[in-house]
Amino acid sequence: MNSQNKQLPKIALEQNGFVLVEAEDFTSQSNSEIRKWHITTITQNPTATDAGKSHASSASGKAYIEILPDTRTNHEEKLISGENFSDKPGAVAVVSYKVNFQKPGRYFVWAKIYSTGSEDNGVHVGIDGTWPESGKRMQWCEGKNSWFWDSKQRTQEVHCGVPYQIYLDVLQPGVHEIQFSMREDGFEMDQWIMTIDKDFNPTNDSKF
Known part of the structure; x- marks a missing residue:
């Protein structure tokens, strides 16, 4: 293939301390042998094999990503650590994005997800292959059966999450890799900020 015809990776640009990214615009995946992020669109529905319903029609850009297969949707179904659940960030189903940061600093992370049950509403976020405590256990309890923005960290005391505790420190300007990894399979993400x-x-x- 002519190198001029190769598609360049999408690099999001932070401006004035803010960046919004479509979840399907990831640049790479890793640790995807057991679980993998799949893109769902109006015409492409990999969740059909998991008896899942597509939520593309209400997603931004009519597309989103989901960790599949989804084998644990409620507390009654068996939890298998390292397979359908991972409390270790970066271990299973890592999706990566490139962001050009002009302004270093502490960035609070928000994500818009679609949760239908009690076991599809958690994820981890990291930067440049590192997984700080402030990026572990993003948790959603509100907004079931709809696309819902939130930024909370699950703690031992507060299972539905504490606000202002999900953030990443960008120490230097330039291109950095922002990464999300599986905590629970079946996790669906539309956008992140x-x-x-x-x-x-x-x-x-209202614009979000």
């Missing part, structure tokens, strides 16, 4: 504004909340803005 990084912002230095601690008080920003996309649920308060």
